[in-house]
Amino acid sequence: MDKNNLEYATLAGGCFWCVESCFHMLKGVDSVISGYSGGHKANPTYEEVSAGTTGHAEVVQIAYDPKIISYKQLLEVFWFLHNPTTLNRQGNDIGTQYRSAIFYHSDKQKQDAEESLKASEDKQEWNGKYVTEIVPFEKFWSAEAYHQGYYNANPNQPYCSAVVGPKIQKFKKHFGELGWLNEKAEN
Template sequence: MENKNLEYVTFGGGCFWCVESCFNLLKGVESVISGYAGGHKENPTYEEVCTGETGHAEVVQIAYNPEVISYDQLMDVFFFLHDPTQLNRQGNDIGTQYRSVIFYKDEAEKKRAEDALKKSESSGKWTGKYVTEITPLPEFYPAEQYHQGYYNVNPTQPYCSAVVGPKIVKFKKHYGEMGMLNGE
């Protein structure tokens, strides 16, 4: 039976392979689509986004069931998965396409994003000034098909082995202990 009550959230926190692979493990997350948002070019390609000239960020758009997982829980995961104090980068991934950004669809969601950011800042998890942008979602463009579920198909690819895999292990340990993962 299809759930017609799904909600959507779109944000970027570095490489979308990392973010997508973790969010797909959460109870209540129905789908995660890697893509691009926040730029000025229609239907950008990965190669174009990588130049930094389109203004887009690598993002994920998450469809979730709010009866199972809340927006606030998704925001907690978002701030766990990346360092929101790094401007236009995450680790060795450097460029505006890797910026920390939360896109909102209306003023109510903007307020929820601002509250989530303040909560994370006050938690002390990350030291330094947060640089996460909170901005309206003008358009979301799904990334090319080969990016969807990339880690699941390419776990031994060098970037996946060195960056994505360890992030998933850390994520599973933390959120598995909280009982938020599928199969827990």
């Protein structure tokens, strides 16, 4: 992987624990960092974001090599991993911090995001109208250290075993069949 030519995607698909592990399993992804974006407070904490007072969404910031995996492919994973038709909610996680959003880093990413949303909606991958925000990226704040790699460190935590684990298994089956997973993820 050419670390000098990495690009970034910043995506909000509900709880960052639920999507971080999956994106990290993809070929061409260098790193996935859980954090916060889209709000009005500098250096927000998890407690502040969870209270819904900062305007931030829980996001993952993905560093990837576009020669190995494209932004459009990352968006295919994004649509697969969460329900983009539920406003400010993913399952039992409720609040603006769990909204569906794409924070684009360039005009090309904006165009790709708009086209990808329309294509997913047209295929009726989810029932209903998509409520995903497509907004310019402004700032990313990394979440606290204990959130990074949370599922891998805490697979038996009740939320992880009930929500994250099944999502990862579904993801591995689907994207493993497409050959998108790195070798470690397929084991």
